[in-house]
Amino acid sequence: MILITGASGNVGQEIAQQFHGQGHRIRVASRNPGEWPADVEVIAGDLADPAMMHKALLGVRKAFLMAVPGGESFPAVAKTVGVEHLVFLSSSAVEIGADNPITRMHSRMEELIRQSGISFTFLRPGPFMSNALHWAETIRSERRVRAPYGDAGLVPIDPRDIAAVAVASLVSSGHEGRIYTLTGPEIMTPADQVRTIGEVLNQPIEFDNIAESVAREEMKRYMPEEKVDAVLRIRRAASKQQDVRSTIEEVTGQAARTFRQFVEDHIDAYR
Numbered sequence: 001m002i003l004i005t006g007a008s009g010n011v012g013q014e015i016a017q018q019f020h021g022q023g024h025r026i027r028v029a030s031r032n033p034g035e036w037p038a039d040v041e042v043i044a045g046d047l048a049d050p051a052m053m054h055k056a057l058l059g060v061r062k063a064f065l066m067a068v069p070g071g072e073s074f075p076a077v078a079k080t081v082g083v084e085h086l087v088f089l090s091s092s093a094v095e096i097g098a099d100n101p102i103t104r105m106h107s108r109m110e111e112l113i114r115q116s117g118i119s120f121t122f123l124r125p126g127p128f129m130s131n132a133l134h135w136a137e138t139i140r141s142e143r144r145v146r147a148p149y150g151d152a153g154l155v156p157i158d159p160r161d162i163a164a165v166a167v168a169s170l171v172s173s174g175h176e177g178r179i180y181t182l183t184g185p186e187i188m189t190p191a192d193q194v195r196t197i198g199e200v201l202n203q204p205i206e207f208d209n210i211a212e213s214v215a216r217e218e219m220k221r222y223m224p225e226e227k228v229d230a231v232l233r234i235r236r237a238a239s240k241q242q243d244v245r246s247t248i249e250e251v252t253g254q255a256a257r258t259f260r261q262f263v264e265d266h267i268d269a270y271r
Helices: 010-019 050-057 074-081 101-116 129-142 159-171 190-201 212-219 225-238 247-252 259-265
Strands: 002-005 026-030 040-044 062-066 085-089 119-125 144-147 178-182 206-209
Touching: 002 010, 002 050, 010 026, 010 062, 010 159, 026 050, 040 050, 050 074, 062 159, 074 101, 085 101, 085 159, 101 119, 101 225, 119 159, 129 144, 129 190, 129 259, 144 190, 144 212, 159 178, 159 247, 178 247, 190 206, 190 259, 212 225
Parallel strands: 002 026, 002 062, 026 040, 062 085, 085 119, 119 178, 144 206
Antiparallel strands: none
């Protein structure tokens, strides 16, 4: 049995979809699991609940873990019930020592997994290409994007490629004890990304490079203030890590998707 936590998220959902039809026994756990095929076992609940965590882990050999507040006991419980391998979705911000609540949570979970003695693979992706979907509303209504750090070079990655590395790490050997820093195939600024969206739409999209203080106030309308601060710190830190890594292709045998490919596959969101 393979457990996938965070199954309603970008990466967890994609992992489950990539596993579908491969003959593996899959269990998904999420606070909001939604609808799944009949051959997927579904557990709804919060992994911060010890009873739910224990239920989710019973009979599991391998697990994909996303960090959640209150889920710090997951590695120890997994070890106790006989889980053999954990694939943990961390962040490249850990590698550069970014200081914010989200990165500290990832760092702490890596530490707890190591302390548990359980076999592990850590995935440390950079910014998700899917973050650009947050711009969809103003692109549709105004043909405009307002965002900070417009000239900051990033190496965004498609969540589908992260999922592919997770699947490989769960079903094949040779990934034990590995830490995979994951990136897309090209350095792009937010302004570059907006330009690419416009090219695929065949319509010009304006980019307004706004101050961080303005971005903070806008984000606070739909995000808790502590998370806003963490996200902005992560974005600042991400611009300091501009190395393109070949890890995706090395692990999966497939080249990492470009941002243009991501936009083409999600173009309806921007129309």
